[in-house]
Amino acid sequence: MFQQLLQRIEEQLLQEKPLVVYRKPSQKMVKGIFQSDSKIHYCIDFKETGFVFAPFNEKGEVILIPIDELVQSQFEPSEHSISLNNKSQIDYPSTDIDEKNFHIQLVAKAIDEIKKGRFKKVVLSRLMSATFQGAPLQLFLKLLNTYTEAFCYMWYHPKVGLWLGATPEVLVNIQNKQIQTMSLAGTQPYTGDPDPDWKKKEREEQSMVTNYITNALKSLVTNLYISETESLRAGSLMHLRTKITGRLKVLDIKKLVKLLHPTPAVGGLPKSEAYDFITANENYNREFYTGYLGELNFKEEIERASSNRNIENKAYRSIHTKTDLFVNLRCMQIVGHNATIYVGGGITTDSIPEQEWGETVNKSATMLKVIQNR
Numbered sequence: 001m002f003q004q005l006l007q008r009i010e011e012q013l014l015q016e017k018p019l020v021v022y023r024k025p026s027q028k029m030v031k032g033i034f035q036s037d038s039k040i041h042y043c044i045d046f047k048e049t050g051f052v053f054a055p056f057n058e059k060g061e062v063i064l065i066p067i068d069e070l071v072q073s074q075f076e077p078s079e080h081s082i083s084l085n086n087k088s089q090i091d092y093p094s095t096d097i098d099e100k101n102f103h104i105q106l107v108a109k110a111i112d113e114i115k116k117g118r119f120k121k122v123v124l125s126r127l128m129s130a131t132f133q134g135a136p137l138q139l140f141l142k143l144l145n146t147y148t149e150a151f152c153y154m155w156y157h158p159k160v161g162l163w164l165g166a167t168p169e170v171l172v173n174i175q176n177k178q179i180q181t182m183s184l185a186g187t188q189p190y191t192g193d194p195d196p197d198w199k200k201k202e203r204e205e206q207s208m209v210t211n212y213i214t215n216a217l218k219s220l221v222t223n224l225y226i227s228e229t230e231s232l233r234a235g236s237l238m239h240l241r242t243k244i245t246g247r248l249k250v251l252d253i254k255k256l257v258k259l260l261h262p263t264p265a266v267g268g269l270p271k272s273e274a275y276d277f278i279t280a281n282e283n284y285n286r287e288f289y290t291g292y293l294g295e296l297n298f299k300e301e302i303e304r305a306s307s308n309r310n311i312e313n314k315a316y317r318s319i320h321t322k323t324d325l326f327v328n329l330r331c332m333q334i335v336g337h338n339a340t341i342y343v344g345g346g347i348t349t350d351s352i353p354e355q356e357w358g359e360t361v362n363k364s365a366t367m368l369k370v371i372q373n374r
């Protein structure tokens with residue numbers, strides 16, 4: 001069965017038609033969505049059904065792959081999955097000294113602006129290049145094997161390109177009017193401790209994200225619930241996560257997504273000042289990195305056991321509409337045998353530029369491990 005899905009993906013790529021193949025965190029089901037033509041469809045009012053792929057730029061167009069054909073199959077991660085603990089195994093591509101200096105100076109400039117009061121937090125990123133052997137589909141299989149707790153995907157559109165990723169971050173899950181989101185920020189390498197100590201800088205940086213999201217949601221939801229903050233492992237990294245749930249007063253996905261994206265976990269705070277700083281200073285276009293992607297308005301049939309209401313003792317079914325969107329992190333764009341890997345980190349007044357550089361190097365390991373089959 002899984003073999004059939006792989007064949008269908010290869011066929012679609014050969015025909016240069018749009019597709020997305022993905023697996024949600026902690027699930028075994030891999031879904032492939034195949035578009036029957038090569039057009040670019042856009043998501044306009046978020047009432048459409050399909051797989052969305054949105055850029056970081058809020059004003060940029062959101063691409064939609066309609067569900068012309070859906071093929072799904074269970075995937076069993078193989079026993080030979082890649083080890084996530086051994087940092088020394090990675091061969092980091094040599095960096096140009098200018099590249100490193102540029103990032104360090106960029107972080108220093110942001111810290112200055114924070115001290116001047118222009119904004120409180122900004123997420124700064126960079127790209128790096130690496131070459132790989134084999135086919136992109138091989139890389140996707142390695143992602144599935146390695147990052148079982150992440151949302152793993154391969155997305156392709158002949159007019160846009162090919163992207164792969166394994167993200168730990170949910171933008172929002174919506175089922176009927178019930179929503180779940182998260183504030184994810186703060187990073188340290190995973191050393192084997194599932195609940196490490198966190199410094200004040202990381203705690204503050206993450207709580208800024210939690211506060212932003214809860215304030216943004218206040219007017220839209222009832223029953224707002226904020227969980228305890230916990231450590232979350234994402235491959236060879238640890239983050240701080242707080243889950244936030246609520247019930248929408250009115251189901252308006254467009255409004256909700258507009259409010260959440262980009263969260264201060266990938267943009268900054270205040271939103272527009274941080275955004276302006278990023279676009280004026282980062283020196284490259286993030287495109288779909290730190291955008292979002294996932295299922296929009298998928299119909300899901302839920303079968304429930306018989307109840308008193310069900311006299312004939314049949315299971316009864318109900319149709320739910322579900323939206324599951326993820327933030328596009330730990331991702332790369334593929335052209336031929338070259339991968340462009342995108343990495344960033346949150347800057348606050350307590351940031352140390354050299355360490356922020358190191359954090360982007362650590363984050364690049366997520367994709368490099370897969371590229372290098374380490």
Ligand SMILES: C=C(O[C@@H]1C=C(C(=O)O)C=C[C@H]1O)C(=O)O
Pocket residue numbers: 123125169184185186187239265266329330342343344345346347363
């Ligand atoms: C921006 C990235 O990650 C985000 C930034 C984090 C941080 O600043 O600690 C942590 C998780 C993500 O919300 C990235 O992975 O490129």
